[in-house]
Amino acid sequence: MRKLFVFLFVAIAAQTLFAEKVATWIYYPGDFEIWLSNNVQNRRTARGAFFPPFWKVDSHYVLVEFSKKLDLAAPETVSLKVEGRYNVKLDGNMLFGFPDKVTIPAGKHSLNIKVFNQATVPSIYVNGPTIKSDGSWKVTYEDKEWIDESGKASDTSSGTLYLDAASWNFNSPDATPSTYKLATKPQPAVSHKQVGKGVLYDFGKETFGYPKFNGLKGKGTLSVYYGESPEEALSVDSCETLDHFTIDQPSAKDYTVDLSKAFRYVYVEKDNALSYDSLSMQYEYLPLEYKGTFRCNDPLINKMWDVGTYTLHLTTREFFIDGIKRDRWLWSGDAYQSYLMNYYSFFDPDAVSRTIFALRGKDPVTSHVNTIMDYTFYWFMSIYDYYQYTGNKKIIEQLYPRMKSLMDFCLSRRDADGMMEGKAGDWVFIDWADFKMSKAGQVSFEQLLFCRSLETMALCSNLLNNRQDADSYTKLATDLKAKLLPAFWSDKAGAFVHNRENGQQSAQVTPFTNMFAVLFGYLDKSKTEAVKQNVLLNPHALKITTPYMRFYELEALCALGEQKHVLKEMRDYWGGMIKLGATTFWEKYNPERTNQTAMYGRPFGNSFCHAWGASPIYLLGKYYLGVKPTSPGYKTYDIEPSLGDLQWMEGDVPTPNGKVHLYFNTKEIRVKADEGVGTLRFSSKSKPSCKEGPIVAKGGNKYELEIQAGKEYSVKYK
């Protein structure tokens, strides 16, 4: 035990030391993300036309000051790289020109670097024996340091808002933020065949990247049609993405398309005067470690895990995007699910925080996130989740002012009942449902998410020791919560109704509010049971036909212990897509339809690689392996495994600095975790046994075992 602590201490100390010792490119929090997301979101095309977002996109601060108070034992010379026009001030004195080296004498000094950059993000890289640009530097977009007539500089200590500088992994002077690119690697086509006037290529599975014509030669037009299905690629008039290139290359040269595309199939037509040797691609991807794993006795479920993680990998890029064919945008509601899936697969907190910062953008708030009311609320909810899964509070500190201003926007739009209704320009989305539902008046689903967002604000204010805000948000949340049942619960339906107009409840019961109420724990036992029977397990209830809302529907059922039922649903629904040949999961799948490609009024509008399709990852990790944090960063966590109808399962759930490994069959549980203190909860008909730790009986057939880090536990049970 002592040894372990010493080891942990050394490991943590080394990490801290290491973190302090590495110079990295730094910038204003959120600015790199905003700038990068502008580039990402403004490269969507639709049948050759540029297709930008319809919401406000913001800019980085174009003028930023970086500063650091120094106390040096010995003089030192630092090297300096800057993206932008800049000056360097040592103890208030500006140095000549644009120095790439600065020598600082021993003792106490202040170093200030101010950078202007309109096109890309003002950022600096400072590297000396002890001085390194990192998160200990301060940044501001208005230093307010003026000089009076006598030459005296103003005091900026109280009137200037400084934040800690932000960084990612740009740890070498040449890895400038503005040149950031995803990784690529070559990938061949798996097969091709002549079809009509052209050739149809198959890359074997859904993929993303830059098609490459090897040895292209001659003069003429090269037309390239992309498809997630062969039908789409061959439909030159209706495929969603395409390119026409005018080529004039007298001698053979490789030709790589400059804007990446999503496809499995590529159909190429060309003028006769053109020729090329072969078509391959540069596969483009975010390098990710597959930390989460899952295997069980059912090959279909295993396949689901693999297709899910591949779907999530393809959509986890500079940011979490919705789908790779279109829109390739950041959508808060879609991203919220990606975050949760990410915690059970790649556990890449940076991808989450990048997306959260980019989605929020800058003040002023002029509309909801993505213009969608529900998406604003998912944004709030995502921040506390991030803290819970990673233990990193920094994001709350950095974003808190922007959380407040977004919540102010919401609060300013409440109706007389303190509820939020869709105003002009607001999109009340909820889901792409196949049934009609009203978006008018007080939509119960929106109030539920609004309430959860207020609770999130209260939690975050508390974390920052902002008592005044915490009290205010707690009161707002409590008041709203108290209104939910009176306003929307129907005893007749035994469920929440969909909405209320002019104080009148509608008769429609949709699944959305009901399943979220279960997830949020907003219902007592009898109402929870009512929702379960009247909505969730009711075969006559309105059917969800997007993986998006099936995510929460099945999660709610899992939370109610219906893992067996959910497995069956998964096999039907995600298994259904797999049976139709899916290599990645889809934006929409309605088993009752014959045409799966059409959507948005277009024959190939449906996206066949959509992040929100990948929810089995999350369900299997959180509700079958059953691992979830109970305090921030997995300091404590629960393991509550459930086989459903499986014989055995085995997997890893990633944690900030390691993983929880679990093997589970009908007789044995094996657990090993790298960090934190876990509580294994399980049922056993007879008294279970474990050599590595004391099992505590919790009454009935329930048992618990505390899991210490670094130790393997084996439990026999029945």
Next chain:
Amino acid sequence: MRKLFVFLFVAIAAQTLFAEKVATWIYYPGDFEIWLSNNVQNRRTARGAFFPPFWKVDSHYVLVEFSKKLDLAAPETVSLKVEGRYNVKLDGNMLFGFPDKVTIPAGKHSLNIKVFNQATVPSIYVNGPTIKSDGSWKVTYEDKEWIDESGKASDTSSGTLYLDAASWNFNSPDATPSTYKLATKPQPAVSHKQVGKGVLYDFGKETFGYPKFNGLKGKGTLSVYYGESPEEALSVDSCETLDHFTIDQPSAKDYTVDLSKAFRYVYVEKDNALSYDSLSMQYEYLPLEYKGTFRCNDPLINKMWDVGTYTLHLTTREFFIDGIKRDRWLWSGDAYQSYLMNYYSFFDPDAVSRTIFALRGKDPVTSHVNTIMDYTFYWFMSIYDYYQYTGNKKIIEQLYPRMKSLMDFCLSRRDADGMMEGKAGDWVFIDWADFKMSKAGQVSFEQLLFCRSLETMALCSNLLNNRQDADSYTKLATDLKAKLLPAFWSDKAGAFVHNRENGQQSAQVTPFTNMFAVLFGYLDKSKTEAVKQNVLLNPHALKITTPYMRFYELEALCALGEQKHVLKEMRDYWGGMIKLGATTFWEKYNPERTNQTAMYGRPFGNSFCHAWGASPIYLLGKYYLGVKPTSPGYKTYDIEPSLGDLQWMEGDVPTPNGKVHLYFNTKEIRVKADEGVGTLRFSSKSKPSCKEGPIVAKGGNKYELEIQAGKEYSVKYK
């Protein structure tokens, strides 16, 4: 008379027709100005170091949609140029790629162009037989046009904020906003002489531009020191601006410095291995018409007019900047005076509106304009002036939301008395005074300007028929105005005191509040007289030593009829600078000092070409020629000429579409105006005569004559 009306009507109709017929580059209101001001303000250098502003600088909207509803008699093809990545939508359908021509069928259609541009301003130029990009197009930074699952686009008619597109004079497809540059022309040095190791060049007068070394050859360092005085240029250790160039040109080539500088003198030192034929410059300037003129019998006053207009021309550039040596920034208080001087000289409304837009930037408001409380108030005041002088209401329509948010910022920072005190990060500037004055507590000067700003908001709300706002701002202004005398008037001093702390009036009387109270007409007759005697004409009152505040001090005296006294002050003060060799007027001039170059703790800190130095232009135009609008855009105006101690004077005061010409001596007045209806007010000991119109006696020796446009009036008087 009838002929004239017909002529005017045709002229106006032709102009309107013409305005509709010209295609011009268009963009989001204020965005070009913000982008350009970022470039302008981020090229200041101080002894070779880049010296950016210390306030927040904003960005243009990087994604903008332009739209136009069309109704065509015949089909037409338009050509299209765009700065940025863009798409074109005709009736909701996106066209392939980046078309440079679009054909629109006859009938009703909607044309939408959406542009992304991070580095420069999204802007478009559309030109067809009848379709032209101009101010009739709509722009928005968030169109909120989403597409539902069926492919139906959302209704953007009520939830999207559209403004009329903005433009300047980029009327040809190749005159892109992003390539905008001031004009240049070559200018030689007037003389040069060897001094020490180098050569000192004299360009004859203060100037601005790019030094050019003709026939530069060899290898080595070229050091260039700039001076507004020979002492400054020769002070290689203390001159404010300098360049060191490393040259390696084996054969002789002209070498032009790439960052423009202000100077009259240039001192050059070079390595022996370098040689050049001569030093000249590319003078850089905004092409301006000298519409306002002034001549009189006193050559010193004439010189003052010429030096003043040249000073103003040098500082009227992309924007009105403070001074050309430093800071070359946009300062709201400085610019406010430039606007007023501009109305009496170049009458360039575009330069005014460019500066007003750039100073305001974007929301959110995080500090006062330039961080200075008084400068926020001047910004408000400038907008109504602009309307009054130009008759153009557009600026109020476009800026009103930003006026409101800036005023909200002010209102949120009031103290318990409803007054504004300097908070952390606020700069309470007032003036660079040579006496000590407190900036603490309730500074009377700030409350006076705050009150005037509230009155401006009320006026503007009224103009936009926003009754609710007008009522609210009127009440705020009335309430604050009622507090001014009780809080700050001292019967003992017979004047306003400087400030109040904890409810206690200070004993100090400074000129600022008192002179502004006169200008704003906030005082009754007896208090006005008290201020005149106790402050303005009191030789023991605290002395103003900047042309900045002398502007208002002398204006107040003129408003009180002290033109004779003011002429004497002008001869002493501005004449004093001229006697010291000034070719442009200065930032600061204290006749009692021997060293005029030092300021800000630096030997050459004082700026010798500072816009606020040029106030004689304004005083001579407004209070000697005596011309000022009494309704917006000179629809009606006053001419109240005053000779002071002059024998005669003659001049032009520009109006939006012409000028008012006046000749005035002790016996005769001649007036001709191009537009509007003027009222000539004058005094005469005997009955005056005029053949061209009826003179109306107003009692005592006061007379009035109505001046119709296009007619020359000659009045004999005594």
